[in-house]
Amino acid sequence: MRKISEFLKVPNDNPSLTVAQYEAFSKQVPLLYFILITNMAALSWTHRDSAPSWMVIYLPTFLSAFFLYRAYSWVRKWSVKVEAAEAYRMLRATNRLAPPIAIFCVGWSIALMPYGDAYQQAHVAFFMAITVIGVIFCLMHLRSAALTVTAMVNIPFFFLMVMSGQPTFIATGINVVLVTGAMILVLLSHYRDFMQLTESRQVFLSQREVLKEKNREMQLLSDENLRLANMDSLTLLANRRCFFDVLQRAFERARQGGQRLSVGIVDLDGFKPVNDLYGHAAGDRVLVEVGRRLNEMATENLTVYRLGGDEFAVIHEGLHDEAVLQSVGQNLCLAVAEPIDIGSGAAHVTASIGFAIYPDIGDSAQDLYERADYALYTAKRNQRGGIVIFNSAQSITLSRHRQVEEALLAADLEKEMSLVFQPIIDIQTGRCVGFEALARWNSPVIGRVSPGEFIPLAEHNGRIGTITRQLLAHALEEAKDWPGNTFLSFNLSPHDIATPENVLRIIAVVEASGFDPKRINFEITETAVTRDFAQAAKSIDLLRDLGTGISLDDFGTGYSSLNHVHKLPLSKIKIDGSFVTQIDSRPASYKIVKSVLSLCEDMGLEAIVEGVETEAELKVLKEMGVGVVQGFHFSKPVEAQAARDMVTPAGQNADLQEQRKHP
Ligand code: C2E
Ligand code: MG
Ligand code: MG
Numbered sequence: 001m002r003k004i005s006e007f008l009k010v011p012n013d014n015p016s017l018t019v020a021q022y023e024a025f026s027k028q029v030p031l032l033y034f035i036l037i038t039n040m041a042a043l044s045w046t047h048r049d050s051a052p053s054w055m056v057i058y059l060p061t062f063l064s065a066f067f068l069y070r071a072y073s074w075v076r077k078w079s080v081k082v083e084a085a086e087a088y089r090m091l092r093a094t095n096r097l098a099p100p101i102a103i104f105c106v107g108w109s110i111a112l113m114p115y116g117d118a119y120q121q122a123h124v125a126f127f128m129a130i131t132v133i134g135v136i137f138c139l140m141h142l143r144s145a146a147l148t149v150t151a152m153v154n155i156p157f158f159f160l161m162v163m164s165g166q167p168t169f170i171a172t173g174i175n176v177v178l179v180t181g182a183m184i185l186v187l188l189s190h191y192r193d194f195m196q197l198t199e200s201r202q203v204f205l206s207q208r209e210v211l212k213e214k215n216r217e218m219q220l221l222s223d224e225n226l227r228l229a230n231m232d233s234l235t236l237l238a239n240r241r242c243f244f245d246v247l248q249r250a251f252e253r254a255r256q257g258g259q260r261l262s263v264g265i266v267d268l269d270g271f272k273p274v275n276d277l278y279g280h281a282a283g284d285r286v287l288v289e290v291g292r293r294l295n296e297m298a299t300e301n302l303t304v305y306r307l308g309g310d311e312f313a314v315i316h317e318g319l320h321d322e323a324v325l326q327s328v329g330q331n332l333c334l335a336v337a338e339p340i341d342i343g344s345g346a347a348h349v350t351a352s353i354g355f356a357i358y359p360d361i362g363d364s365a366q367d368l369y370e371r372a373d374y375a376l377y378t379a380k381r382n383q384r385g386g387i388v389i390f391n392s393a394q395s396i397t398l399s400r401h402r403q404v405e406e407a408l409l410a411a412d413l414e415k416e417m418s419l420v421f422q423p424i425i426d427i428q429t430g431r432c433v434g435f436e437a438l439a440r441w442n443s444p445v446i447g448r449v450s451p452g453e454f455i456p457l458a459e460h461n462g463r464i465g466t467i468t469r470q471l472l473a474h475a476l477e478e479a480k481d482w483p484g485n486t487f488l489s490f491n492l493s494p495h496d497i498a499t500p501e502n503v504l505r506i507i508a509v510v511e512a513s514g515f516d517p518k519r520i521n522f523e524i525t526e527t528a529v530t531r532d533f534a535q536a537a538k539s540i541d542l543l544r545d546l547g548t549g550i551s552l553d554d555f556g557t558g559y560s561s562l563n564h565v566h567k568l569p570l571s572k573i574k575i576d577g578s579f580v581t582q583i584d585s586r587p588a589s590y591k592i593v594k595s596v597l598s599l600c601e602d603m604g605l606e607a608i609v610e611g612v613e614t615e616a617e618l619k620v621l622k623e624m625g626v627g628v629v630q631g632f633h634f635s636k637p638v639e640a641q642a643a644r645d646m647v648t649p650a651g652q653n654a655d656l657q658e659q660r661k662h663p
Contacts (some may be wrong), residue, residue, distance in 0.1 A: 016085030020198040022087030026074050027142040032138035033071040035131065036105070037064045043109060043127045051115040059108065080229050084448065093140060098145040102152040106132060110160060112349075125169060128157045129176040138185050143191045147184065154180055201331065203396040206634015224497065226365050232306040234284060234290030243313050244365070250317050251365035254358055261317055262325055262373040264334060266294065267380060267552045268310035270349045274342070282342040287350060295334040310349075313372075322357070322389055329353045329387035352379040356390040374614050388502070394567035405457050407445045413467060419474055420637035422632045423467035424489060424608060424648060427622055433648055434521065435486035436630065437475040438637045439467070455493055464495045465502060469509050476520075477512035480638045487645045489521040496530035499541035507546055521572065538569055544569050556592060566603065571607065573600050577631065584616040595625060 025045040040063065044056040073089075082090070109124050116124070132153040139146035154177055161173025221406035230242035238246070247263060254318070255259035268290065287310065294304045294312055301318040316328065332351060354376025362368035371390040379388035390392075411417075421435035439451045472490055479488040496502050509516055517625035522543055529536045540550050551572035552565065556579055565573070575596050583589045593609070600607040610619055612631030621629060638646070 003594060014199075014202075017195060017198050018084050018091065019082065019087045019185050020188070020194075020201075021141050022082055022091055024194070025091065025094075025139075026077060028138045028141065028177060028424060029074040030071040032135060033067040035134035036101075037067050039127055039131045039134070040105075040108075041065065043112065043123060046120055046123050048110050048652065050117075050120065051112055055112065055115075063104070067074075095148075096148050096582065098139070098142075099152055101382075102149045106153050106156050113160070121164075122168075122315065123158075125161065125172050127324065128153060129172065132157070132180055133183065136180065136187060140187050140190055140546065141194065143187065146187055147255060148417045149183055150180055163180060203542045207386075216350065232291075235288050235306045237291045237295060237304055237312075238305045239305065239409070240307045243307060243315070244369075246303060246305075247315055247365045250315055251362075251368065254317065258359075259318060260320055261315070261368070262320065262355055263368050264314040264325075264329065264353050264355045265307070265369075265372045265376045266312040266314065266330075266351050266353050268336070268378055269352055269380070271310040272532060273349045273561070274530075276536070278344060278347070282347065283345070286340050286347050289340045289523050290349070290351075292337055293338070294332060297332060297335065310521075325355050325357065325389060329355060333387065353375060353387045354379050354390065355387065361390055361395060371395075371398065402457075403446060403458060403459055404449055404454055407443045407449075408441075408454055408457060409442070409461060410445070413463075413470055416443055417471060419471055419478070420639060421478070422630060422637040423485075423635045423643070424628055426627060426632045427618065427629050428627065432486065433628065434489055435482075435643050436489040436491070436523070436637075437478075438662055440469055444493065459493050459495050462495075464493050464547055468493065468496050469505060472506065472509050473513065476510065476515045478644070479515075479519070480515060481644050481648050484519070487519045487521050487549075488515075489523055489551065491523045492528070494525070494531055495585075497524060497528055497536055499529035499535070500538065500542065501537045503542045507542065510548070511548065518549075521549040521551055523551045523553040523574065526555065526557065533567075539571055543572075544652075548555045554610075555596065565599075570603075570605055572608055574608045574610050574630075578622070580609055580617055580631070581610045581613070582617070584614075584620045590620070593617065593621075597624060598625065 040060045044060045049058050067260060077090075095192075103185075109127050113121055113124050113433055131571040132150060135149050135153075136146050139149060158173045158177050161169040161176075164170070230245070231236055241629065250261055267284075271283065271286060274286055287306075290305070290310075291306055291312065294314070298304050301316060303315050304312045304623065305315070307313050307562070314328075314332070316325065320328075321439065333355060336349060336351040339348055354372045354374065356362055356368050356371035356375060358368050361371055371394075374387040374394060375390040378394060379386045418440045419437050420440055421437055423432040424434045425431070426433050439455070441449045441454055443449060455467075458467050475488055475490055475646060482488075492506070496506060510520065524536070524540070543550060549571035551568070551574050552568070552570050554576045555573045555576045556576045573596065578598075579589045579592050581589070583593060597607055599605075606628065607626065607632060609627045610622055610630050611627050612633045613620065614630045617631075618629070618633055
């Protein structure tokens, strides 16, 4: 029962099916009405003289007008996209309308039966049969209506035919019922196919939608990945990778369009102390704020990036000269220099910027970047918080640096590196109390290179660790031949004390040598201390625990405050030679040396004065109470053998006399 009622209902459990049914059906509805109108017209015409006019003229005309109106209302909707609810409503309306129309047509045609002769009666039978077949076809997408109409027409038709007693009519009745029965089966199977087709189309469409959605999601994901890959997660600025991409493209544009392009590398001064004193969260706040301030200066032509750590970069495209760049740099520096709120107070950092301009220099994007980086290096070395635009003088130094660096990377350190020793003299007694070991490099490719030149480069390319350990081992080996009261002074570079591991490696070399650590004095520069004070202090502690002495080398040339010196467990301070030059005639130098001497006395530190070149200088220093000195006046750095001779009882005095004659 339920099944039958379902057959007679318009299905509404599948909106897509309803819409598909509606669309297919709406195309056939006008044909349905066409069949009804023409069939009715034909039957009315054959009965025009025998039946009353209301039956063959007025009623059919009225009905035809109604059918035309219905057909028109369906045609009107052809171009409109109909929603499932509206489609359902229209189909149900047709479903409801089908039985009365069927009843009417059947009733009307049966009512005409008595008015005609045998031919006309046969026409009535034909009308009913052909109408029902035509209607079944047209209603094939509306199964419920097709079944109702078939039943409503066929049952009375069959009985009418059988009851006529006419064998021809009886045969016609049976024939039509059988044919319509077969047609109903065709209709049902067609309807099933239609449903399946609609469903599979629906599945296909929904799969396509899912696929489309997935593709969209994948696209969004890859866009997001690309964005994240190019963004610095802390400052939300474009990152290092993005910087090089943009620089490469900007460089190509500049080269092709003959335009100018500048790269600026920005490095913060005073950032590390903020990190050390206030913690990393404060450091992060500083970086975020600096990034924000720099980015505020960004324009269509000026883009800002964070390269990592406290290093940022700008790319400036379009027309500009050095003066414009200088003012851009100044604005960036001013923005950075404003105090930054870090919650527990205000942090003060400044910026150093190195610029390089294409086409003035740079054959490639990488080249331009390296030159800007070199300009920054110069800015940091010479003037803190300054702007340096790469120039031709730097270009010469840079190419020399590259040459030396290349030779250094390829060097056979064991063969090419050696040591010389400069005596350290107690001026009261004239005795050589120790030697400072100084590195010498004789490269087969570029000849002799001074340590002042290659040590910073070895620091830069990471070879310094090996150089230090190898030279220290040599120096200790050599110092073993010296008398027990002669100490060895050995220079460490900032890298050597930058991590506990590096210090431990140095300690291992000392221990392996068997040389008494108390006779070793390590020299560290102010730069090494100011770079990372906390770590420098830890490293000094480790070395002092071993028993070695520590001197602060080149004192007065760096930026270490006296406050810093106070906090470090130093044993000696080496006053830089630049303060000694013409100390006899320059009151400023005199005052500086005097105050450092009294500082040393207060702190219980020994003072060594470097770079003593003349008798006059020595005289002044002696009067000031200086105990220990070093300089060409006594001796230039000498070979190992000469140093050994100098401190062995036989050769000691003779050698010094000799050196004094020919400094
Ligand atoms: P430093 O440690 O201050 O060494 C003293 C430098 O001054 C030496 O230069 C020495 O030759 C020079 N000097 C000594 N007396 C006089 C003088 O009376 N007048 C003048 N004008 N100069 C004098 P050198 O050997 O060229 O070394 C330069 C710097 O290279 C050293 O300065 C030191 O910082 C660094 N260095 C040298 N050897 C090593 C090493 O083995 N390791 C490390 N890390 N650095 C080294
Ligand atoms: Mg030194
Ligand atoms: Mg020195």
